[in-house]
Amino acid sequence: MGARAHGSTGKVHFGGLDEVSLYGTPVEAAPPPGPPDPKSSFLKNQLQALFQPTDNKLAMKLFGSKKALMKERIRQKAAGHWVIHPCSSFRFYWDLCMLLLLVANLIILPVAISFFNDDLSTRWIAFNCLSDTIFLIDIVVNFRTGIMQQDNSEQVILDPKLIAKHYLRTWFFLDLISSIPLDYIFLIFNQDFSESFQILHAGRALRILRLAKLLSLVRLLRLSRLVRYVSQWEEVYFLNMASVFMRIFNLICMMLLIGHWSGCLQFLVPMLQGFPSNSWVAINELQEAFWLEQYSWALFKAMSHMLCIGYGRFPPQSLTDMWLTMLSMISGATCYALFLGHATNLIQSLDSSRRQYREKVKQVEEYMAYRKLPREMRQRITEYFEHRYQGKFFDEELILGELSEKLREDVINYNCRSLVASVPFFANADSNFVSDVVTKLRYEVFQPGDIIIKEGTIGSKMYFIQEGIVDIVMANGEVATSLSDGSYFGEICLLTNARRVASVRAETYCNLFSLSVDHFNAVLDQYPLMRRTMESVAAERLNKIGKNPNLVAHRSEEDAGSINAVVVALAAEAEHASRSPDRGPPSLGLALRPLQAAAFLGQRLPRPKSDNNVSADHDPQPLARGFFHKSDAAFPQ
Numbered sequence: 077m078g079a080r081a082h083g084s085t086g087k088v089h090f091g092g093l094d095e096v097s098l099y100g101t102p103v104e105a106a107p108p109p110g111p112p113d114p115k116s117s118f119l120k121n122q123l124q125a126l127f128q129p130t131d132n133k134l135a136m137k138l139f140g141s142k143k144a145l146m147k148e149r150i151r152q153k154a155a156g157h158w159v160i161h162p163c164s165s166f167r168f169y170w171d172l173c174m175l176l177l178l179v180a181n182l183i184i185l186p187v188a189i190s191f192f193n194d195d196l197s198t199r200w201i202a203f204n205c206l207s208d209t210i211f212l213i214d215i216v217v218n219f220r221t222g223i224m225q226q227d228n229s230e231q232v233i234l235d236p237k238l239i240a241k242h243y244l245r246t247w248f249f250l251d252l253i254s255s256i257p258l259d260y261i262f263l264i265f266n267q268d269f270s271e272s273f274q275i276l277h278a279g280r281a282l283r284i285l286r287l288a289k290l291l292s293l294v295r296l297l298r299l300s301r302l303v304r305y306v307s308q309w310e311e312v313y314f315l316n317m318a319s320v321f322m323r324i325f326n327l328i329c330m331m332l333l334i335g336h337w338s339g340c341l342q343f344l345v346p347m348l349q350g351f352p353s354n355s356w357v358a359i360n361e362l363q364e365a366f367w368l369e370q371y372s373w374a375l376f377k378a379m380s381h382m383l384c385i386g387y388g389r390f391p392p393q394s395l396t397d398m399w400l401t402m403l404s405m406i407s408g409a410t411c412y413a414l415f416l417g418h419a420t421n422l423i424q425s426l427d428s429s430r431r432q433y434r435e436k437v438k439q440v441e442e443y444m445a446y447r448k449l450p451r452e453m454r455q456r457i458t459e460y461f462e463h464r465y466q467g468k469f470f471d472e473e474l475i476l477g478e479l480s481e482k483l484r485e486d487v488i489n490y491n492c493r494s495l496v497a498s499v500p501f502f503a504n505a506d507s508n509f510v511s512d513v514v515t516k517l518r519y520e521v522f523q524p525g526d527i528i529i530k531e532g533t534i535g536s537k538m539y540f541i542q543e544g545i546v547d548i549v550m551a552n553g554e555v556a557t558s559l560s561d562g563s564y565f566g567e568i569c570l571l572t573n574a575r576r577v578a579s580v581r582a583e584t585y586c587n588l589f590s591l592s593v594d595h596f597n598a599v600l601d602q603y604p605l606m607r608r609t610m611e612s613v614a615a616e617r618l619n620k621i622g623k624n625p626n627l628v629a630h631r632s633e634e635d636a637g638s639i640n641a642v643v644v645a646l647a648a649e650a651e652h653a654s655r656s657p658d659r660g661p662p663s664l665g666l667a668l669r670p671l672q673a674a675a676f677l678g679q680r681l682p683r684p685k686s687d688n689n690v691s692a693d694h695d696p697q698p699l700a701r702g703f704f705h706k707s708d709a710a711f712p713q
C-alpha cells in the first residue's frame with residue numbers, strides 16, 4: 077500500500093485502507109484539491125484514459141483481478157502520459173482497424189498492381205496514400221505501446237526507451253519497408269516530369285512507372301503485421317477447442333490469400349513481359365479482356381496448380397510460365413501439407429478419450445496375443461474393457477489431481493450423486509460423513525461369476541453397489557441372500573477385524589465402489605454413530621446367516637435411539653421395496669431396488685457362467701487403477 081501515482085493529474089492513487097473498496101479493490105480517488113492543472117485539457121484526459129488498461133479479456137487474463145489492474149493503471153501513469161498500454165481500449169480498437177486495413181491492403185494491392193498496371197487513377201493513389209499514412213502512424217503507435225513479455229506476462233514493459241529498443245530490434249524495419257510511401261514519391265516523380273501523363277506513354281517513363289509499381293509489392297510484407305495481430309488476438313480470445321478451429325480457419329484464409337496472390341502473379345509476369353505470344357494470357361486471348369475476366373482465369377490457373385489438379389486451360393508453353401507454375405505448385409503443396417497436419421491435429425484432439433481407449437484396447441489385444449492367453453480369457457478381458465470404459469478412456473486421477481481441493485471434492489460429490497441417492501446408508505447420514513466417504517471411494521467393475529469376496533479370507537475393503545446383483549454365498553454353497561443397487565457388503569470383516577463371514581459372488585456385471593480398510597477406519601473413527609449403525613446392520617446380517625451377532629455388537633444405551641432411527645430408516649426403505657408386488661421379504665440394511673427383488677422372493681436369477689473368478693481383494697484391477705468411463709465416478713485416494 078501507499079503507492080501513489082506520479083504525474084500532473086495524479087488522479088489515481090492507491091493509499092491506505094480507507095481508499096480500498098469493500099472487496100479490497102483500490103478506488104480511484106478524486107483529484108487533489110487546488111487549482112486545476114492548466115495543461116490538462118478535457119481531450120487530453122480522455123485520450124489518456126483511452127491509453128489506460130481497461131478490464132477487457134486480455135487485461136483480466138494478464139492481471140487476474142481488478143485490484144491488480146488498478147495497480148497496473150498506476151504503473152502506467154507513472155511511466156509517462158503518452159505510453160499506450162497493450163490492454164487499453166485504444167490499442168484494441170487500433171488493432172481492429174489495422175486488421176481490417178491490412179486485409180483490405182493485402183487483397184486489393186496485388187489486384188491493382190497486376191491488373192491496373194498503367195492506371196494512375198486518383199482513387200488508387202488516394203487509397204495508397206491513406207493506407208501508407210495509417211501504416212506509418214502505426215509505427216509511431218508501436219513505439220509508444222507497452223510490450224507484453226512472453227516469459228513474464230506479469231510485467232508489461234512501459235518504459236518508452238525499452239519499448240523503442242525492443243521494437244527496433246524486432247519488427248521495426250519490416251514495418252518501415254512495408255510502409256514506405258511510394259505513392260508520395262510517385263507524385264513527386266510525376267511533378268518532375270511536367271508533361272505528366274503524356275510522357276508516361278513514352279517507353280522510358282513507362283518502364284520507370286512499372287518498376288515503381290513493382291516496388292510497391294514490398295507493401296505485401298505487411299502480411300507479417302497481419303500474422304502478428306491475428307496470433308495476438310488468437311491467444312487472448314480463442315482458447316481450448318476454439319483455438320484449433322481458429323487456426324484451421326486462419327490457415328484456410330491464408331491459403332486463399334496465397335492463391336489470390338499467385339493468381340495475380342500469374343498475370344503480372346506475362347504483363348510485365350508485354351504478353352509474349354506463347355504466354356498463357358496470349359494463348360487465351362485475354363490481353364484486352366475486362367480485368368475481372370483476366371483475374372478469374374488467372375485465379376483458376378493458380379488454383380489448378382496449387383491443388384495439383386491441372387494447369388488451367390492450357391499447360392505452360394513458355395519458360396517463365398513453367399517456372400511460375402512450379403512456384404505455385406510448391407506453395408500449394410506446402411499449404412496443403414500444413415492444412416492436412418492441422419486438420420489431423422484437430423480431428424485427433426476432438427475425441428482424444430476415444431482415441432486413447434482404442435489405443436489401450438489395441439495394446440491389451442497385443443498383450444493377450446503375446447502372452448498367448450486362452451480364447452475364453454481373451455473374451456472376458458475384452459468384455460471387461462467394453463463394460464468398464466464403454467469406448468472412452470480418461471486418466472481421472474490425473475484430471476482430478478490437477479483441480480483445486482474444493483473443486484475436486486465438488487466434482488466427486490457430483491459424480492457420486494446417484495450412488496448417494498441410492499444407498500440408504502448415505503441418504504440418512506450426515507452430509508459431511510457422505511462427503512468424507514465418497515472422496516475415498518474407488519470404482520471397480522466385476523463380471524458375472526467373479527468371486528468378489530471369498531469366505532475365510534482377510535478383508536481389506538468393503539463395497540457399495542452402484543449397479544448390479546451380488547449373491548451372499550455361505551460355506552455350504554447356499555445363497556443366503558442377494559444384494560443389489562444401493563446396498564453394501566464386506567463391512568463385517570472390517571468392523572470385527574476377523575475373517576470374511578461369507579463369500580460374495582457377482583451375479584451380473586457389477587459396478588461397485590470400494591472403500592479401503594484404512595479409509596473405512598479413518599472415517600468411522602470420526603463418526604462413531606455411523607460405525608454403530610453399521611454394526612447394528614452387521615449384527616442382523618450375521619444373525620440371518622446363523623452366526624453370532626455379538627461379534628460386532630458394541631452398542632451403548634445412549635446411542636441406541638439414533639442408531640435405531642437410521643436402522644429403521646433403512647428397514648423402512650427395504651419394507652417399502654418389499655411391498656411392491658414383485659418384491660421379496662424385507663431384509664434389514666438392504667436397499668431393495670427392482671433388480672434384487674427377485675432374489676428376495678427366492679426366485680433364482682440366472683446363474684453365473686463361472687464361479688472361479690476370485691477377486692484379489694487387495695487390488696483386483698491394477699490395470700484399471702485410476703481410470704474410468706464417462707458415466708463412472710472413480711475416486712482417487
Ligand code: CMP
Nearest residue numbers: 548565566567568569576577578617620
Ligand atoms: P464380510 O464378512 O466382510 O464379507 C462377506 C460379506 O457378506 C459380509 O461382510 C457382509 O457384508 C455380507 N453378508 C453376510 N451375510 C449377509 C446377509 N445375511 N445379508 C446381507 N449381506 C450379508
